[in-house]
Amino acid sequence: MGPARQANHTDRNKRPMGKDATESRDLAAMATARLRHAGLRPTRQRVELAGLLFQDCDRHVTAESLHDEVAQAGVKVSLATVYNTLHQFTGAGLLRQVIVDASRSYFDTNTGDHQHFFLEDEGMLIDIPGEHIAVSGVPSPPAGMAVDRVDVVVRVKRA
């Protein structure tokens, strides 16, 4: 599946391309494909954000950190759109929301079975693979309730 295949659509939003033009196109093409697959219209903003989020390894972002990052990449995306996009991606199963801090929402690009270290001093998350960790002895939930998810947060501090 070469990136050129979708070029007729994405080329319309032309922007100056440097030496890493090919990589950029790859990224955009992959992001676009991923969005289409998730049933989301590949708008300029969503493609840009998806490119940042799903480019490398697993990532943990807040709305603000992602907004800063996309701005630093020289693209203008409103904060409202970042919020909308994070929620849409979450709804589409592309992201998972992680609740570890009362005052900020984190989003995780790793949607598989895993848990987290939370570095309270820095507000930073680190994945713990699901194979490593196990929770046993969970009582059966109250009548009429079903377990949605079991979240483990290992809170660590500077020793």
Added chain:
Amino acid sequence: MGPARQANHTDRNKRPMGKDATESRDLAAMATARLRHAGLRPTRQRVELAGLLFQDCDRHVTAESLHDEVAQAGVKVSLATVYNTLHQFTGAGLLRQVIVDASRSYFDTNTGDHQHFFLEDEGMLIDIPGEHIAVSGVPSPPAGMAVDRVDVVVRVKRA
């Protein structure tokens, strides 16, 4: 240790007492003792809030729910004081803060080893005794970090 022992101090803030005057005094006396023991000055507001919090079994409150409750008990305590008090009690080890919801803080009167069910539909917490539940396979924390606490949240939804 009869409640009358401390009456010379507490009687100064006299208020009309109904048929459950004795119970009320017991409650207030116990709350006062608890506060003194924790190194907190037993003010009218703190005694009142401690009375509500530590009266029965284990409880889970939010600032707002506790504020409503104390108001309904006919006592006027400002919301700021409720927040102050919850934080002071937490600092003194009388409460534990539970982070399960991005938009509200919960406080738990059970400070022992245990975990929680979180009923997402109702925003309600239920304790899971520490003996019942076990987490194994937690990797060693990043260098220079020490585990502060391991939190398990079993999120349940209406089946």
Added chain:
DNA sequence: CTCACAGTTTAGAACGGTTCTAATGCGTTG
């Protein structure tokens, strides 16, 4: 018992993250 000090409470303003609004922009389909 009274005084005075330090810690506490309070109303209301301020704050910060998030969501809403209504107008404009843009992807898609025909």
Added chain:
DNA sequence: CAACGCATTAGAACCGTTCTAAACTGTGAG
């Protein structure tokens, strides 16, 4: 290419929480 409907945006609104500065009160000394 036109037009429809979803997406984006700036800014206001929102809401839980924290801050501020002034009034109050528990406490220990005299």
